[in-house]
Amino acid sequence: xxxxxxxxxxxxxxxxxxxxxxxxxxxxxxxxxxxxxxxxxxxxxxxxxxxxxxxxxxxxxxxxxxxxxxxxxxxxxxxxxxxxxxxxxxxxxxxxxxxxxxxxxxxxxxxxxxxxxxxxxxxxxxxxxxxxxxxxxxxxxxxxxxxxxxxxxxxxxxxxxxxxxxxxxxxxxxxxxxxxxxxxxxxxxxxxxxxxxxxxxxxxxxxxxxxxxxxxxxxxxxxxxxxxxxxxxxxxxxxxxxxxxxxxxxxxxxxxxxxxxxxxxxxxxxxxxxxxxxxxxxxxxxxxxxxxxxxxxxxxxxxxxxxxxxxxxxxxxxxxxxxxxxxxxxxxxxxxx
Numbered sequence: 001x002x003x004x005x006x007x008x009x010x011x012x013x014x015x016x017x018x019x020x021x022x023x024x025x026x027x028x029x030x031x032x033x034x035x036x037x038x039x040x041x042x043x044x045x046x047x048x049x050x051x052x053x054x055x056x057x058x059x060x061x062x063x064x065x066x067x068x069x070x071x072x073x074x075x076x077x078x079x080x081x082x083x084x085x086x087x088x089x090x091x092x093x094x095x096x097x098x099x100x101x102x103x104x105x106x107x108x109x110x111x112x113x114x115x116x117x118x119x120x121x122x123x124x125x126x127x128x129x130x131x132x133x134x135x136x137x138x139x140x141x142x143x144x145x146x147x148x149x150x151x152x153x154x155x156x157x158x159x160x161x162x163x164x165x166x167x168x169x170x171x172x173x174x175x176x177x178x179x180x181x182x183x184x185x186x187x188x189x190x191x192x193x194x195x196x197x198x199x200x201x202x203x204x205x206x207x208x209x210x211x212x213x214x215x216x217x218x219x220x221x222x223x224x225x226x227x228x229x230x231x232x233x234x235x236x237x238x239x240x241x242x243x244x245x246x247x248x249x250x251x252x253x254x255x256x257x258x259x260x261x262x263x264x265x266x267x268x269x270x271x272x273x274x275x276x277x278x279x280x281x282x283x284x285x286x287x288x289x290x291x292x293x294x295x296x297x298x299x300x301x302x303x304x305x306x307x308x309x310x311x312x313x314x315x316x317x318x319x320x321x322x323x324x325x326x327x328x329x330x331x332x333x334x335x336x337x
Contacts, residue, residue, distance in 0.1 A: 160184070291330050
């Protein structure tokens with residue numbers, strides 16, 4: 001029994017002596033890395049907007065009545081003199097006939113009183129009253145003729161119908177908009193500026209305008225900035241004129257307006273490289289010995305190029321570009337070629 005216990009103890013000691021207490025070394029993790037400074041941003045501002053005509057005119061009838069016909073729809077291109085819409089002419093025709101009848105009566109009366117005055121049968125005052133009535137009837141007849149023409153709405157300039165505001169059968173009042181016409185010529189982009197941009201962007205500033213459809217780029221210039229903020233959005237409406245617009249710029253297109261930054265270029269890192277450490281962002285910096293260390297950074301903005309770094313990194317440093325949540329401080333890594 002004693003020999004059996006000694007044999008078991010000897011076997012246990014032998015096994016312990018043969019085991020290696022340290023784990024076998026593991027290969028360094030392969031990571032993608034980049035050198036800070038190869039991606040920069042100019043800290044400019046960009047805003048989305050829509051293409052509009054410089055002049056958009058609401059068109060309306062100069063008299064009221066029932067809309068009998070509308071000959072154009074949204075998007076139709078019209079030339080000067082084209083008939084756009086027409087009112088029911090029955091009422092204005094009756095008014096014109098009534099005015100012509102009153103004019104004929106006034107003309108006959110003034111002719112008769114002129115003959116009577118020449119024979120000294122009436123006073124000069126009576127003739128003056130008939131002369132005045134004749135001139136009033138003549139003016140009223142001219143107004144009636146004009147109103148007959150006012151029942152037809154024609155284009156006084158070339159352009160594109162941007163909106164239809166009334167339909168046939170609807171009774172419209174004098175001056176009520178029926179169509180909105182975008183005049184041919186200058187094009188501009190309407191954008192909304194936040195309060196933070198009002199101190200940097202001024203009327204006359206240059207801008208770069210790019211269309212989302214096709215990606216063409218145009219030169220722009222700020223033409224107008226509203227002095228009052230919108231009550232709901234607290235933004236300021238602005239118009240940016242396109243200086244070299246061509247046929248590819250269609251009304252209603254979505255455009256991006258970019259203003260160059262006034263400060264020096266700033267470093268930008270991909271969003272995938274940012275590791276959120278508590279409430280502060282950080283990046284993994286790769287040292288000369290191929291170990292990584294977590295370094296807090298200050299992000300001033302998020303742009304198309306990535307996160308704009310205000311402090312914490314210098315140009316030329318190497319950081320991990322992806323897989324940041326799989327690393328630990330002091331870990332050895334191998335840069336993927």
